[in-house]
Amino acid sequence: MNADAVLQARELVRHIPVTRGVLFKRTIGTIKVVDGVDLEVCRGETLGLVGESGCGKSTLANLLVALDKPTAGRITLLGERLDTKRGRRLAAARKHIQLVFQDPFSSLDPRMRVGEIIREPLVVHPELVPKADRPARVRELMRLVGLNPEHADRRPHQFSGGQRQRIGIARALAVQPDVLVCDESVSALDVSVQGQILNLLEDLQERLGIACVFISHDLAVVEHIADRIAVMYLGKIIEHGTAQEVYDHPRHPYTQALLSAGPGATAPGTAPRDRIKLTGEVPSPLDPPSGCTFRTRCWKAAEICARETPPLRAPDGPAGHEVACHFA
Known part of the structure; x- marks a missing residue:
């Protein structure tokens, strides 16, 4: 593992027991949602995490930001164990890693004004910005993500989907995190708006020097923003490398199939990829x-x-x- 990484996960496991019975419950199986994942991300870089729906990406995101507890393994944030922290120590550590949610419509409280939503993390962590300076900080954050500070008194329903996602990003940046975890953060947006949000994230990363874990099922989206890519299948990382290596020379059959099905499979000026059609259903993690x-x-x-x-x-x-394949 890289000693310079700001976020590391080592042999991370999240197994969910399946029980039967009401009064006397017994375990009849285990769902292996995340099954031995190693990953790391350094300051200023983006790790793209790619895989089909149900492969465990969102569960992994929740583990990384301590919204869920691992069954086994360890998570290290800025050199300190995150998975063992509890109570106030965990609350203090969370300001260093923030989550941008998938759905910009349901992740914002419709009863709150936008300024209140962005200011809320500063209320939770009052040591970051004095109370008198918080309105100015909210205006600064809105400008940073491309929103008009004069609209701070509006409510979320008065903004478009792309603008709501900008609000979510501003809220995440309020506590000046070292790591941003984006869980399918552009999948609910139109294609043109996706490009705007991706460009915004790239610009913010360059200006602020934050690390990013960008999770998506769309390889074309990840290619636009990632420095390195990890491909996930049924709770495991099955291929990992630089974005250029993974896209130009995919070595795992699953990665090859994903790339062949993408819109860039026959991009102008490149050799067309043979279309690979996978048969059968994704096996159950149970x-x-x-x-x-x-x-x-x-x-x-x-x-x-x-x-x-x-x-x-x-x-x-x-x-x-790296690749997990006998015939790589």
Whole structure:
């Protein structure tokens, strides 16, 4: 693991027991939502986390910002364990890592004015900005994300979807975090608005030097913003590398399939990718396949795939480009 990383997760696990019975409950299974994830992000860089719906991305986001507790593993934020903090120590640590939610419509309280929404984190952490200076700080944050400070007295329903997401970003930036976790933060927006929000995030990251974990199911969106990419499938990271390496030389069959299905699969000036159509359904995390969890949908699967779980490693090629596949 990189000693310079501001956020690290090591062997992170989130298993949810499935119980049966009312008075006398017994465990009949375990849902392996996150199953042994390692990741890290350094100051000023963006890690893109990509995968299909249900692969565990949002649960991982909740673990990273301490909205959920891991079953096992550790999370380190700015050199200190985050997963073991409780009470006031946890509340104090949360100002260093903030979450931008997926839905800009439901993540804002419709009863509050926008200025109150952005100011609320400063009330929770009063040591950051004196009370008399908070209105000026709210206006500064609104300008920073491209909103008119004169609209601070309006309520969320008076803004468009893109503007509401800007409000959510301003609220997250109010406590001057070191890490921003964006959980599908542009998926509910129109394509043109997505581009505006992505450009805003890139500009903010350059100006403020914050690290970002950007979660999405859309590889085309992640390509626009990420420095490194981690591909997730059924609770595990199955490929990881720089954005250029993952897009130009995908090594895991699942990554190849995702890229072949994207809108940039036949981008002008590049060789067209063969369209790969996956068969079968995504296995249940309650009963994942033995060995490689992708083998039930993989055209390269062999006997070894059912027998042995492939480790995430860099078999050859560029350093840091890791893949969990026996046939990489």
